[in-house]
Amino acid sequence: MNFCSNCGSDALKWEIPLGDNRPRYQCSNCGTIFYQNPKIVVGCLALWEGKVLLCKRGIEPRKGLWNLPAGYLENGETVESGALRELWEEAGAKLKLWHQHTLYSLTHVNQVYIHFIGDLIEGKHHAGEETLDSQLFAPEDIPWSSIAFTSTEFAIRRYLESDTTPDTPIVHLGEYIPK
Ligand SMILES: [Zn+2]
Structure with missing residues (x-):
């Protein structure tokens, strides 16, 4: 300043x-x-027939890498409406929202991520303006070496490990640990 x-x-x-x-x-x-104070980033883990929706980033940082649709919460938004907005802007997709999925702190960049999980409505999606591509990935096809941010890796791994359903509102608490 x-x-x-x-x-x-x-x-x-x-x-x-x-x-x-x-x-x-x-x-x-x-x-x-x-x-x-820290900024809040909100996003969605959208599922369709056992697959996870990922977006290939069209902007820096980490351009060209895959990420869950997410972005900064705007003033006047609830966290869930912000997450749904980001899903729509980045992936042209809508969600039947189950519940919150993660709460993930990144103290080195002063951010807190909140991801929600749910079903992609009608399986529809398309790349938004800041997205190069949107794709559904089966668990065995997740491009782990090309994931943009640890918050996305955390959200997907906890989902794959935990039998999450609409009726099991478990929030996975995590933080970025420098390697
Ligand atoms: Zn002054």
């Missing part, structure tokens, strides 16, 4: 505010404190 978004001053300090316990950007001119 270079300028205060409240008053426009360039007098920003990186200091621990009075009564706080970690440094924040603070404006010396108007006193505003700028809190920076």
Whole structure:
């Protein structure tokens, strides 16, 4: 940050505010404190006849690699409506939503992923604007070496290991552990 978004001053300090316990950007001119907190990413694990829907990313980072449809939650959205929106934007698909599937923290990039799981409606999907391709993969065909993000690998592995059904609302809690 270079300028205060409240008053426009360039007098920003990186200091621990009075009564706080970690440094924040603070404006010396108007006193505003700028809190920076993790972003929420929402997505879907969509199933059809035992297969998992993956999208080949058309944008950086990890362009050309496969990922579950997901993206940043927007202001004013519930987590589930954001996940369904991302599924529609990236994969042209709709979901009969079962329940939440994962809660996955990435502390090194300050993100929290929430994936939902359900049935792809009528098995329909097509690549959206930021997607090069969308495909359904049988468990034995999952392209493990070409998965974009660990959050996707975590969500698929927990699904394959756990006999998830619409009536078993288990949330798998995980975090990224650097190798
Ligand atoms: Zn200011």
